[in-house]
Amino acid sequence: xxxxxxxxxxxxxxxxxxxxxxxxxxxxxxxxxxxxxxxxxxxxxxxxxxxxxxxxxxxxxxxxxxxxxxxxxxxxxxxxxxxxxxxxxxxxxxxxxxxxxxxxxxxxxxxxxxxxxxxxxxxxxxxxxxxxxxxxxxxxxxxxxxxxxxxxxxxxxxxxxxxxxxxxxxxxxxxxxxxxxxxxxxxxxxxxxxxxxxxxxxxxxxxxxxxxxxxxxxxxxxxxxxxxxxxxxx
Amino acid sequence: xxxxxxxxxxxxxxxxxxxxxxxxxxxxxxxxxxxxxxxxxxxxxxxxxxxxxxxxxxxxxxxxxxxxxxxxxxxxxxxxxxxxxxxxxxxxxxxxxxxxxxxxxxxxxxxxxxxxxxxxxxxxxxxxxxxxxxxxxxxxxxxxxxxxxxxxxxxxxxxxxxxxxxxxxxxxxxxxxxxxxxxxxxxxxxxxxxxxxxxxxxxxxxxxxxxxxxxxxxxxxxxxxxxxxxxxxxxxxxxxxxxxxxxxxxxxxxxxxxxxxxxxxxxxxxxxxxxxxxxxxxxxxxxxxxxxxxxxxxxxxxxxxxxxxxxxxxxxxxxxxxxxxxxxxxxxxxxxxxxxxxxxxxxxxxxxxxxxxxxxxxxxxxxxxxxxxxxxxxxxxxxxxxxxxxxxxxxxxxxxxxxxxxxxxxxxxxxxxxxxxxxxxxxxxxxxxxxxxxxxxxx
Numbered sequence: 001x002x003x004x005x006x007x008x009x010x011x012x013x014x015x016x017x018x019x020x021x022x023x024x025x026x027x028x029x030x031x032x033x034x035x036x037x038x039x040x041x042x043x044x045x046x047x048x049x050x051x052x053x054x055x056x057x058x059x060x061x062x063x064x065x066x067x068x069x070x071x072x073x074x075x076x077x078x079x080x081x082x083x084x085x086x087x088x089x090x091x092x093x094x095x096x097x098x099x100x101x102x103x104x105x106x107x108x109x110x111x112x113x114x115x116x117x118x119x120x121x122x123x124x125x126x127x128x129x130x131x132x133x134x135x136x137x138x139x140x141x142x143x144x145x146x147x148x149x150x151x152x153x154x155x156x157x158x159x160x161x162x163x164x165x166x167x168x169x170x171x172x173x174x175x176x177x178x179x180x181x182x183x184x185x186x187x188x189x190x191x192x193x194x195x196x197x198x199x200x201x202x203x204x205x206x207x208x209x210x211x212x213x214x215x216x217x218x219x220x221x222x223x224x225x226x227x228x229x230x231x232x233x234x
Numbered sequence: 235x236x237x238x239x240x241x242x243x244x245x246x247x248x249x250x251x252x253x254x255x256x257x258x259x260x261x262x263x264x265x266x267x268x269x270x271x272x273x274x275x276x277x278x279x280x281x282x283x284x285x286x287x288x289x290x291x292x293x294x295x296x297x298x299x300x301x302x303x304x305x306x307x308x309x310x311x312x313x314x315x316x317x318x319x320x321x322x323x324x325x326x327x328x329x330x331x332x333x334x335x336x337x338x339x340x341x342x343x344x345x346x347x348x349x350x351x352x353x354x355x356x357x358x359x360x361x362x363x364x365x366x367x368x369x370x371x372x373x374x375x376x377x378x379x380x381x382x383x384x385x386x387x388x389x390x391x392x393x394x395x396x397x398x399x400x401x402x403x404x405x406x407x408x409x410x411x412x413x414x415x416x417x418x419x420x421x422x423x424x425x426x427x428x429x430x431x432x433x434x435x436x437x438x439x440x441x442x443x444x445x446x447x448x449x450x451x452x453x454x455x456x457x458x459x460x461x462x463x464x465x466x467x468x469x470x471x472x473x474x475x476x477x478x479x480x481x482x483x484x485x486x487x488x489x490x491x492x493x494x495x496x497x498x499x500x501x502x503x504x505x506x507x508x509x510x511x512x513x514x515x516x517x518x519x520x521x522x523x524x525x526x527x528x529x530x531x532x533x534x535x536x537x538x539x540x541x542x543x544x545x546x547x548x549x550x551x552x553x554x555x556x557x558x559x560x561x562x563x564x565x566x567x568x569x570x571x572x573x574x575x576x577x578x579x580x581x582x583x584x585x586x587x588x589x590x591x592x593x594x595x596x597x598x599x600x601x602x603x604x605x606x607x608x609x610x611x612x613x614x615x616x617x618x619x620x621x622x623x624x625x626x627x628x629x630x631x632x633x634x635x636x637x638x639x640x641x642x643x644x645x646x647x648x649x650x651x652x653x654x655x656x657x658x659x660x661x662x663x664x665x666x667x668x669x670x671x672x673x674x675x676x677x
Binding site for chain 1: 267268271272273274277278279281282283284286287344346347348349350353407409410411412413415416418451454455456458459461462463465466467468469470472473476477478479480481482483484485486488492552553555556557558560561627628629630631632633634635636638639642
């Protein structure tokens, strides 16, 4: 190979890839409007994005998987913990994370900013992003569930409990979150029917409950299985 | 040192090294945040986010200073002329340092643009742009006046212009978060897999040519092929960051395909380094400098090439995206490709700037091997933590903090390795600042 051939390899390689990249960029710009629902991108959502940047949230949390890995991804945070859950964590992190081995700073975010943040997160959660993250995917989670039942030999209800994010807040035998109460003995307090009702509408059972309704998170079968499993814990 | 104006490079290196040490100290604090429970009162005033912003911005700052110093060292020898202006080089060094220090102090008080790695507020961005323009002007004028064009010069200048242009895409505020991330990667990805690779390839080719005595024609021929492959795979390869952001689905194909090819230029770089060392015409005078060259090529390939390849396939990335697997890749790749490149440049240029022909490299060797071993261990332990996270959180869906609980041990091991890294780095920095001529026992 001569230096001249090497030069042509450089030139053609660079130009072809650059042109393809710019072409795809042009097309992406065009399609993002639909994929991200730009019609719903209100001024409040933008204000939320500004608040998100003002407090540098993104250097602890990821969003769409980018940012700091120190705290949970926020792409689907509204679906996960609900608006009230967000408000509680932002407003009083010292209470929300009192039992957690990792803390969140109290940055004195104003109420208006918190409302804007929630609008921002709600909009982000609707972006059509090829069903990421997997743990929030409706399609793929049932796969994790099946795997647990098949491989680990747990009951279907236990599999639902582990794969549907219950453990983000609740714990069993010391494993799991610290937001909600530990559920090791929940069966002694509630029957399967009561649990099922409570999970669908926590506020109905206890007006002060922080737990978001799981109506959209769980199918009827899953709800039934998880309630029956929890009722056996005495 | 053949030209007086090369001396300015020393001050760029001298500014870069302490910043590197500071970066590692903050890194240790970050690891401690993962390992221990930091009390709420400390978290409120000095959260992880602030420390992370400092850690990453220091990285960019010291590496850019290193590249600039390296450029100022190389340009006079390549163009066979003095620099256009050492005054401008001084001005730009001070401007960049002042901006960096202001930015980092600003982070402590919450003055930030709030976008990861691009936290520097807009007002300071403009100072950076002015500094970059002055730098390009100075380098460009030196080259244009000398009219001794070489491929190494062209690559260097091209890489630096590209670097400055891309920075502009990180400055504005984007309303749509999808578009925001789309162009954020023009800065981050096209820097590290585009313009920085060009600068690196040019500096690497220059030093290799000097220490092995292989003919310019041969070195420059391979340089063309390497940068061609870097840009061919790297441009569309940006697509591996567009899988899950709300961009069209075809990015899974384009990103997956082109980034699977990204290890090729790095592999080629390793092969031709080995080849040049084997076919060398000159006696290798300072073995440590070429230990650095080979270390750089090898860890560059492992960290950027292999680790990058492992998790850019969409099927894998779906589970590993945004986990500690990314952190493992980031640390190995940056260390291998850019930290070692800079240190190699320092070890090449510093003795010459001090007028030492053969330097005593006993301490330097200890530093090199300590840093490389510690970083390899960190790469592995971050990787273990990342795989645990991907499986527990993403595959099993057991929740973020459940996964973090299992990962804690591994982050502790990472922190321990980090202390060894710091020890290796301090040895290296002290060695570089106090280089002595070797006592020739045998001669």
